[in-house]
Amino acid sequence: MSIVSEDDGREYIQGWRVAATLTALFLVSLICQIDRILPFVMAEAIKADLALSDTGVGSLTGAAFAVCYTLLSLPLARASDRGSPRLVIALCTLLWSTMTALGGFAASFLFLAFTRFGVAFGEAGATPAGHAIIARKINPEHRGLAIALFALGLPLGTMVGFAGGGAVSDTLGWRAALIGAGAAGAAIGLLALAIISPTPPIRSRATRNxxxxxxxxxxxxxxxxxxxxxxxxxxxxxxxxxxxxxxxxxxxxxxxxxxxxxxxxxxxxxxxxxxxxxxxxxxxxxxxxxxxxxxxxxxxxxxxxxxxxxxxxxxxxxxxxxxxxxxxxxxxxxxxxxxxxxxxxxxxxxxxxxxxxxxxxxxxxxxxxxxxxxxxxxxxxxxxxxxxxxxxxxxxxxxxxxxxxxxxxxxxxxxxxxxxxxxx
CATH class of the missing domain: 1.20.1250.20 (MFS general substrate transporter like domains)
Known part of the structure; x- marks a missing residue:
């Protein structure tokens, strides 16, 4: 058997399904971190191309993004708890990847700022939805390791983003880096939707109401x-x-x-x-x-x-x-x-x-x-x-x-x- 069911709607997976699910979640976490830090890596190129000030660059990558990212995570977390975290994480990945790619076509500060807010909106759902999937799919005895593997995307995404993003920006330009990262993220979102098995809502009246x-x-x-x-x-x-x-x-x-x-x-x-x-x-x-x-x-x-x-x-x-x-x-x-x-x-x-x-x-x-x-x-x-x-x-x-x-x-x-x- 590859699935163990509980009476509250959880279905703990086993065998290869565990490895496949955690791989998909790791890739989501990885591309999430890459898309988040790319503007840091390419700040000078973006600033020169769009004639931005340091204040403008800071507003794209600073407090405004953090506020949007953190505050939107709560309603998206609620949607994950009450509904299907699988759909939440897939749709959020597709959203922030699309907005990342659109950033590569920006011709003004306002349009680029709009795309970064879209990235923040999508990425706000990644961690809560990923943890909800782990809670419903992974046996509690291995849940800490599962969370760690999901979180592993943060340091590795930072390393890949700084090294790869900088290299692509130097050779092909910052626009190509954003478009390429967006395309990769969209593919990962579809992969996660295909690999992660359906996550029906937990049958708990108190939680739902x-x-x-x-x-x-x-x-x-x-x-x-x-x-x-x-x-x-x-x-x-x-x-x-x-x-x-x-x-x-x-x-x-x-x-x-x-x-x-x-x-x-x-x-x-x-x-x-x-x-x-x-x-x-x-x-x-x-x-x-x-x-x-x-x-x-x-x-x-x-x-x-x-x-x-x-x-x-x-x-x-x-x-x-x-x-x-x-x-x-x-x-x-x-x-x-x-x-x-x-x-x-x-x-x-x-x-x-x-x-x-x-x-x-x-x-x-x-x-x-x-x-x-x-x-x-x-x-x-x-x-x-x-x-x-x-x-x-x-x-x-x-x-x-x-x-x-x-x-x-x-x-x-x-x-x-x-x-x-x-x-x-």
Whole structure:
């Protein structure tokens, strides 16, 4: 038998169907990340061709995209929980791929901005729908690894996007890169629709009939989920400034060239992203099978370790030592992904996995990316103006502080969730 049925409408697949489904989801995640970062890679070419200012380029890739992406994820998550996440992820993939390709025909800032909002709209449904498919199709004993394989598209998509997107842009132009990525995404969307088996709605009257905002409020009212939600918010205040300023820090403080800093940081980040998601997923599955309910302890400890090493990295006098001391932070951000989403699904319960994922995405994708780098920049400018040495390092101290607080909050959430699961 290749399918195991449950009485709530779930059909756990087995054998080759598992590999095929996870491959399709990985490809969706991969092309999602590639399409998201292509404008970063080709910013200079786009700016020159369309005569844009830096402000215009920033608006295409900054807060407006993040706000649209995170806030639209909630209604699309609700559609995944109540309906067919298979159709949601396929239609969303086709939508953002079409808009990516249309961006290659843009002759003005307004048209390109319109296509990027379309990309944000489509990509907002990818993670919630993907997690809903995993929750309905993959046996709970292997769900952490499944989430990790899905999340693996993030670091690999970043690496492919920067390397491949830059190469295509240099040889064929930025328009060809967008059109090609859009065509590839459309093919992956159709492939996912063909490979992933139908996902009938879960037969739960409470899940289907509970109003949209009431369901969200009920989940956020739970102390277990609330602490996890707070941890995701604070964690984003560590991650966003880390990625925004790590390379400039290495260039200014240790004299690396942009190429040297980018290569060292990019390769290590890609490697830690792969190891962190895969090891984190397997470890999460073991924690769930243990029955202890302690499903956030290891990432909490890693964040506490990373806070110490990152603080040391900011004031290390040797360049290569500073880079090595940044590695635990790179690992911690990736390692948390399967633990955070997996714990959110456990707390939310059956039929609300996509909504739980969406709320975690809002927590991690809205506040920290919009405010965190700004805070670091303000502190760095103030320190430099006051003639303090290494002003950027002083500003980046917000990263280890936020990491330490994240670790503490995750330990509280770990204790709350464990107690709740034992009572149930």
């Amino acid at each position: 509970e109003p949209f905002f009431r369901a969200s409020y009920r989940l956020l009212s739970s102390a277990n989920f609330r602490w996890l939600f707070i941890g995701a918010i604070i964690g984003s205040f560590a991650a966003a400034p880390f990625y925004a300023f790590a390379t400039p820090f290495l260039i200014r403080t240790h004299g690396y060239s942009a190429g040297e800093a980018g290569l060292a940081f990019g390769l290590l980040q890609g490697l830690m992203g792969i190891l962190g998601t895969l090891i984190g997923g397997r470890w999460f599955d073991r924690a769930v099978r243990s029955g202890s309910g302690k499903v956030l302890g290891p990432p909490a400890i890693l964040f506490l370790i990373a806070s110490t090493t990152t603080a040391a990295a900011l004031f290390a006098s040797i360049g290569w030592l500073s880079i090595l001391l940044l590695v635990p932070s790179m690992l911690s951000f990736a390692f948390l992904l399967p633990w955070g989403f997996g714990a959110a699904h456990l707390v939310a319960g059956k039929g609300k996995e996509a909504m739980a994922s969406s709320l975690v995405m809002i927590a991690s994708g809205l506040f920290g990316p919009a405010i965190g780098p700004l805070i670091v920049g303000l502190i760095s400018d103030a320190a430099t103006k006051a003639q303090m040495p290494n002003g950027l390092a002083i500003g980046m101290l917000t990263v280890p502080v936020a990491s330490a607080v994240t670790g503490i909050v995750l330990l509280i959430a770990n204790r709350q969730i464990a107690a709740s699961l034992r009572r149930s």
